[in-house]
Amino acid sequence: MKHFISMQQLSKETMNQILKEAELIRKSPKTINKQLFAANLFFEPSTRTKMSFEVAQRKLGLEVLNLYEEGSSLIKGESLYDTAKTFEAIGADFLVVRHPSDYWMDEIEEEGQLNIPVFNAGSGKEEHPTQCMLDLLTMYQEFGNVEGKKVVIAGDIIHSRVAKSNARALEKLGADVYFSAAPGFEDHSLPFPYITMDEAVEIADALMLLRIQHERHIHKTETDDYLSLYGLTMERAARMQKHAIIMHPAPINRGVEIDTRLVESKQSRIFKQMENGVYVRMAILIHVLKEWGIINENDINECKALNII
Ligand code: ASP
Numbered sequence: 001m002k003h004f005i006s007m008q009q010l011s012k013e014t015m016n017q018i019l020k021e022a023e024l025i026r027k028s029p030k031t032i033n034k035q036l037f038a039a040n041l042f043f044e045p046s047t048r049t050k051m052s053f054e055v056a057q058r059k060l061g062l063e064v065l066n067l068y069e070e071g072s073s074l075i076k077g078e079s080l081y082d083t084a085k086t087f088e089a090i091g092a093d094f095l096v097v098r099h100p101s102d103y104w105m106d107e108i109e110e111e112g113q114l115n116i117p118v119f120n121a122g123s124g125k126e127e128h129p130t131q132c133m134l135d136l137l138t139m140y141q142e143f144g145n146v147e148g149k150k151v152v153i154a155g156d157i158i159h160s161r162v163a164k165s166n167a168r169a170l171e172k173l174g175a176d177v178y179f180s181a182a183p184g185f186e187d188h189s190l191p192f193p194y195i196t197m198d199e200a201v202e203i204a205d206a207l208m209l210l211r212i213q214h215e216r217h218i219h220k221t222e223t224d225d226y227l228s229l230y231g232l233t234m235e236r237a238a239r240m241q242k243h244a245i246i247m248h249p250a251p252i253n254r255g256v257e258i259d260t261r262l263v264e265s266k267q268s269r270i271f272k273q274m275e276n277g278v279y280v281r282m283a284i285l286i287h288v289l290k291e292w293g294i295i296n297e298n299d300i301n302e303c304k305a306l307n308i309i
Pocket residue numbers: 122128161162210211249250251
């Protein structure tokens with residue numbers, strides 16, 4: 001694997017291998033016994049992804065460099081490529097990048113060549129592969145396998161990178177993927193059937209809710225009736241199958257896409273997803289660093305197994 005940019009580049013086998021590794025790390029944490037510098041370059045706001053990458057890096061024993069846009073040369077107009085190349089020159093061993101452009105990695109590669117791996121922590125409306133992997137881990141823990149499972153992704157599909165990464169990966173893994181969206185939020189370039197929220201709650205094994213991506217809208221979206229028309233209300237949740245789970249990448253708009261009482265309900269896996277983000281990112285880092293030859297088996301220490309089920 002080259003850079004970790006898109007779910008479309010990952011085979012079913014690679015996804016399964018990383019998920020297995022993440023599950024092993026959850027039970028027996030691992031550390032890397034070598035001085036490596038991780039550089040986190042975030043050009044869009046982030047709470048979970050940034051902190052979770054940083055916890056993953058620190059748990060692995062890595063040195064962490066964080067770039068803050070305000071204090072950097074980006075405000076002097078430095079390009080993303082030049083910023084990335086600078087981190088490579090000063091000794092970063094890999095980069096974690098979030099940027100509002102849909103295809104920032106292509107833009108970097110058009111400008112020149114990076115000789116260290118890059119991990120996509122969110123590219124515009126297109127891809128969020130590490131979020132997708134933690135979502136898959138959450139579903140695997142629940143169902144063992146997603147093959148034949150009905151997964152409904154509901155909300156602002158067209159502006160959501162989470163929807164796109166998940167839909168494509170889940171389809172590859174054999175899940176039945178459905179979309180549910182308010183008028184104007186559909187993305188008809190993707191080949192998945194649309195159903196209403198009332199239909200969604202009846203059939204879903206996993207119901208993945210999405211935040212309305214206000215920052216990517218040209219006009220302000222009114223949300224007064226959103227919950228009752230398109231969201232997960234208490235009444236709709238009561239019609240979900242007993243084994244079905246509620247997911248959300250967060251941040252959550254409580255009372256908009258989901259009734260606030262459901263956020264920490266028995267069927268919700270929202271905080272579990274966040275916890276899984278750390279294990280999955282540790283597994284992805286190890287996987288890619290090994291593929292690049294930056295580390296090998298001898299550089300990895302396995303800690304004592306924890307008592308987790
Ligand atoms: N945190 C996710 C993302 O970065 C979802 C969201 O922001 O709504 O795409």
